[in-house]
Amino acid sequence: MILHLVFMFAIICIANAGDPNILTEFIAPNNTIDANYFTFTGMRQLVGGEYPTTFKALKVTMNEFPTLNGQSVSYVVLEFPIVSINPVHIHPRASELMFLVSGSLQVGFVDTSNTLYKQTLQIGDIFVFPKGLVHFQYNNDTKEPALAISAFGSANPGTQSIPTSVFNTSIFEGILDASFHATRATLRRIEDGLKG
Numbered sequence: 001m002i003l004h005l006v007f008m009f010a011i012i013c014i015a016n017a018g019d020p021n022i023l024t025e026f027i028a029p030n031n032t033i034d035a036n037y038f039t040f041t042g043m044r045q046l047v048g049g050e051y052p053t054t055f056k057a058l059k060v061t062m063n064e065f066p067t068l069n070g071q072s073v074s075y076v077v078l079e080f081p082i083v084s085i086n087p088v089h090i091h092p093r094a095s096e097l098m099f100l101v102s103g104s105l106q107v108g109f110v111d112t113s114n115t116l117y118k119q120t121l122q123i124g125d126i127f128v129f130p131k132g133l134v135h136f137q138y139n140n141d142t143k144e145p146a147l148a149i150s151a152f153g154s155a156n157p158g159t160q161s162i163p164t165s166v167f168n169t170s171i172f173e174g175i176l177d178a179s180f181h182a183t184r185a186t187l188r189r190i191e192d193g194l195k196g
Contacts, residue, residue, distance in 0.1 A: 019070070019071075019072040019093075019153075019154050019155055019156075020070070022070035024070075026038075026067065026070065026071070027069045027070045029066070037067055038067055040060055040064070040065045040067075042058065042060065042064060042065075043058060043060070043077060045058075046058065046077060046079075051079055051081050051145045052079055052081060053081055054081065054084060055078070055079065055080055055081070055084040055085060055086055056078075056079045057076050057077070057078050057079075057086070058076065058077045058078075058079070059074070059075075059076045060074060060075040060076065061074040061075075061076075061152075061155060061156055061157065062074070062155040062156050063156070068155040069155055070155065071155055072153060072154060072155060073151065073152065073153065073154075073155060074094070074151070074152045074154060074155050074156070074157055075149070075150070075151055075152070076149070076150045076152070077147070077148075077149055078098075078137065078147070078148040078149070078150060079145070079146075079147055080103065080105065080137070080139035080145055080146040080147070080148070081139070081145050082139065082141055082142055082143060082144065082145055083139065083140060083141070083142055084138075084139050085136065085137070085138045085139070086136060086137040086138070087136065087161055087162070087163055088134050088135070088136045088161075088162040088163065089134070089135065089136070089159055089160060089161045089162055090132055090133065090134055090135070090159075090160050090162070091129070091131065091132070091152065091154075091157040091158055091159055091160075092131075092132055092157075092158045092160060093131070093154045093156060093157050093158050094131055094152040094153045094154035094157035094158075095128060095129060095130050095131040095152070095153055096128070096129040096135075096150045096151075096152055096157070097126065097127075097128050097150060097151045097152075098121075098126065098127050098128075098129065098137070098148050098149070098150045099124075099125075099126050099148065099149050099150070099151075100121045100122065100123055100124065100125050100126075100127075100146065100147075100148050101123065101147045101148060101149060102123055102144075102145070102146060102147045103123070103139060103141060103144045103145055103146025103147060104120060104121060104122055104123075104139070104141060104144070104146060105120070105121045105137050105138065105139055105146050105148060106118065106119075106120055106121075106137070106138040106139075106140055107119055107120075107121055107127050107129075107135070107136065107137045107138070108135060108136060109129050109130065109133045109134060109135035109136075110133060110134045110135070111130075111133060112133075121148075131153075134162060163190075163194055164194065167187070167190055167191045167194050168191065168194055168195070173187070
């Protein structure tokens with residue numbers, strides 16, 4: 001009976017995973033806030049600006065905009081110059097809902113059965129990347145940049161780059177060799193490529 005209760009409690013805890021609910025409308029650092037506290041101006045650089053020369057993500061999470069703490073939302077604007085990629089990564093705490101504003105993108109994610117779901121997005125398309133799954137976005141157009149806006153169901157979705165996590169950390173070389181069934185020289189070339 002006790003084991004059954006523990007099991008049920010564990011299921012309830014897993015089902016409720018995510019941003020914690022807050023007991024007020026918002027979390028304020030003090031009682032002297034005004035409308036400026038609820039305004040983020042960091043995206044103004046996009047208006048009339050030029051595309052970067054490499055992929056760029058302008059994030060609006062609780063790290064950049066503390067007002068989002070407790071609100072269970074965040075935002076990112078993704079700028080893709082010609083032939084650029086947002087490398088394979090995950091968001092461990094939120095799903096991503098992407099809206100393509102301009103250009104076209106190759107996008108995809110891999111589920112836990114190792115099935116790849118990929119799509120070519122055109123202007124106005126929306127694509128969802130489920131929480132915690134490996135995914136990517138790629139602008140393979142040689143003439144047109146792309147711009148996308150993504151929303152997240154967490155004030156702090158987190159981003160974990162798979163190449164960086166695997167190859168630019170101190171995971172024992174023998175583990176990587178065995179995991180990828182590759183020689184140390186091959187893996188070093190990959191590691192060196194990530195440093196540049």
